[in-house]
Amino acid sequence: MAERGFETPPEVLGYFRGRALQPRFSWLDVFGAEHAHAFTVAKVTSLDMLKAFEAAIDRSLKASVGFETFQADILGQLKALGVTGPIKVADPTGRAPMTKVDFTSPRRLKTIFWSNMNAARAAGQWDRIQRSKAVLPYILYVRTTAADPRREHLRWVGTILPADHPFWRTHFPPNGWLCKCSVRQIGRPEKERLVGAPVRGMPGGPTYSDEAPPVVLRPFRNKRTGEVAQVPDGIDPGWHVSHGPARRQTMSQILVDKIDSMAPAAARTAVEQFVGDDAFERLVYEAQRTGAKRGAMKAAGETAATIDAAAPWNRAPLPVAVWPDDLAAFAPAMPRTVTATDAAIAHTPDHHFAPSIWSEVADILATAAAYHDLSDPNRPEKALFVAPDIDAGKRKLVVVEKRGDRLELVTFFRAPLRYVRNQLLKAIQLR
Template sequence: MAAGPVPQEALDYFRAKALQPGFDYRDVWRDEYDLMFTVAKALRYDVLSDIRDAVAEALAEGQTFRDFQQSLTPVLQKKGWWGKDDVRDPVTGEVREVQLGSPHRLRTIYRTNLRTARAAGQWERVQRTKRTHPYLLYQLGPSQEHRPEHQSWLGILLPADDPFWQSHYPPNGWGCKCWVRQVSRREAERLIRSGRVSTVAPQIRTRAWVNKRTGEVETVPQGIDPGWDYHPGASRRQAIADKADQAEARFNGGGG
């Protein structure tokens, strides 16, 4: 899988994440991934840091998965984070035999972080240019098979600020390769005249899903994997805006 270097906005997004060790992938959930980097079962900070550094290098240099795997595998093997081992869950206290490093897990780490970083970087650019290119067009990726719901979203053309994107901005699940294309007003008019797009947000149908990690019952949009119904990059942007507002409030309060 050749990636090519990601845009600077995507790299900045990824590099700003703080390390968050966790036993289960649900220990960091939904838009918390905007702020934290975690890998399930990577409970040691040195191991988690090595993985994050390797991902950052892969993003910056445009490494293929093979390059990424060949570089990181011996590092993890040397530290003993490879194969299966008995690990204590710090939340439940239970000791379980779990899968640590493996080619399959490295592929998931590589693909997930590459796609979410690219999506977040694109969202940052959308915010800067939406005055002239205010629309997003849902597109399918190069997968051989697509989820039926994702196929039904192909050709949806909506303003970038439409609430639909808050939960349906891709990727929308493990392995999802869907993406959005930013569209100018003029192109949007041509696409609408052609009849090849839909300008009406589809009705969002949901299903109940039990988070076995917390016991909570969550509402998940159909066609989206649990935990993926968030907008990569949006909460990071909001967090930065909130900090700016707080700093301005402190400055104004102190200057009175």
């Protein structure tokens, strides 16, 4: 539930506003990690109605109000759309029969309000944890405030793990519909003081532990898509990808992993659809705003630590291209999905591109002259792609590096011809 009287952190609004509208018939149509990129309300297949719900939740988040205020707001919006009671809704896919739905029902509205408010707040809390994890490096799973707690969730109470531990990718609350579990960020001294002690408020119960609880996965088949997801025991399907980490890293990595597993043609299509989506456009603009803020702070003489705290990069991997088959020798046995982070997207502000231009990256990698760039001895595993188009004596350049087990785009910009020639002096042509 939203808290009254508190200013809503900007990252909470940023998460909610960063999702594209996707009218869908079933909650299963936008499943798991996809929620980090898509705003949907079950059975809302009208774009106008979905926009009304989005606007009402946005206002509730911004003002940090409770359900009653949201309910009055959305009922007014629905009335303006002619919805004052149950209506018949058709499934656009034809997989389900015509269904009567009451969007004015308090129970339905509470579910919509709770799920969106808590997902956004979890994402905001995760962002704050990531910004301050150098000082407070641990996350503590706190006992639920529910009067009738789920036994499965009580098993995780008292768990203390590093903020980057994989456990939080699936167990960062909420962990199910109407789950009231929470976490708290703590420092090393508190962690060392707590480990081994009985959990407060649970006499005769568990002790605080810095060992990850066992995670037992069970298959869940999405009856709408046929996709089978592995869901941890005790977590409701759909909440098995935590909205905190999923804001960027988890969602992005799952998307990248999924594309990695596809055949080349299907992977290229998936990347093309992602880069062409409204959500990617929002991510580009968000990255550029972060880059501009960091640049202004740097010019004002702020320290690197201050800049990172005020305008942090999320560095989530975003798929932007598929590595060409004819250049496989440059990156043998590596995943073929080329990713870029927000830091790369916002690199070199003078060369910012509109989101639509990023669709050219795939074509540049597939057709442009390619070189093994040896100009920087500290970064030898670098490929340079020079687009054939000339614009006022400049050419578009894409630079891709091997970073760990990934191919990562580190910059995409328009460079003067002289700069390009200098770069190629220490390069070996690959194509």
